[in-house]
Amino acid sequence: MLGLCGCGGEAAALIAVAIGASLGAWIVGSGRQQRALYAAARLRRAIATGKHRDIEMELRRELALAAAGEAVSLERQWMTRAQLGGLLVAEWRLEEAREIYGADDEGLSPHLQHLANFGRHELALLTEEPTQSRLDRVRSDRDACLEHVPGRFRETVARAWGALEGLALARMGRAKEAAPLLEASLPSLDFNPARVIYLFHLAQSLEALGERERAQAVYEQSAKAFPGTRLASDAKSRMLALGSGGPGEGLFRGMLPEAPASTTALVPTGERGNDEDDED
Secondary structure, three states, X not given: OOOOOHHHXXXXXXXXXXXXXXXXXXXXXXXXXXXXXXXHHHHHHHHHHOOHHHHHHHHHHHHHHHHOOOOOOHHHHHHXXXXXXXXXXXXXXXXXXXXXXXXXXXXXXXXXXXXXXXHHHHHHHHHOOOOXXXXXXXXXXXXXXXXXXXXXHHHHHHHHHHHHHHHHHHHOXXXXXHHXXXXXXXXHHOOOOOHHHHHHHHHHHHHHOXXXXXXXXXXXXXXXXXXXXXXXXXXXHHHHHHHOOOOOOOOOOOOOOOOOOOOOOOOOOOXXXXXXXXXX
């Protein structure tokens, strides 16, 4: 069994397995906890070595067996969905991720329902124009989730939800609020395939706040978090642009079809004029 260093490493791995690929040890028995930890660490290693496609196929086969009537528990199915969904989101395969999270959630325990809610919020934030209503729903579901979390895991789970809240704020253009939330939440995402998403938005928030050196450093982390993905490639380009003293405008610059079209998307609150949104 692969060892993980300390309680912090265990908690991070469990969060990575269930919230955004873990809702935690309380979902499953002790034997399954170890399997979840192993799966999280194995996926992270596969991403680092470019072998994640094999794990994707394994996850898809497991869901196919469940769909064919094999006796696969709801717990295991949704843990698998969370891990596969996080992988697809990280690769910006958002329509495929939508199918994964579109499964019927009737009869789910509160823990698994919150896991499904987390994934669906994450996907919605990346495919829709974010609104205050969506942010309010994220916060409401966070509070409801934390009511079911044992005390020793509560802070880690709260940080995972904080990352989601930070993502919402970043995509709403509220960089000053988004940056500290995203930064504080990163330790809970160490084993999360979609970590690249949160690093990238933290870098964009820092860039919008004029913290170019810090933004450059986080873009570098983002570029290394999941090599070969669209965000990793764009992060590398942005890092090089900042290093060469390039312009800081046009943060989203239409680089992703689902991203806000406005080039003011991440202008800090209070610094916007009344100009109409620019189009790239």
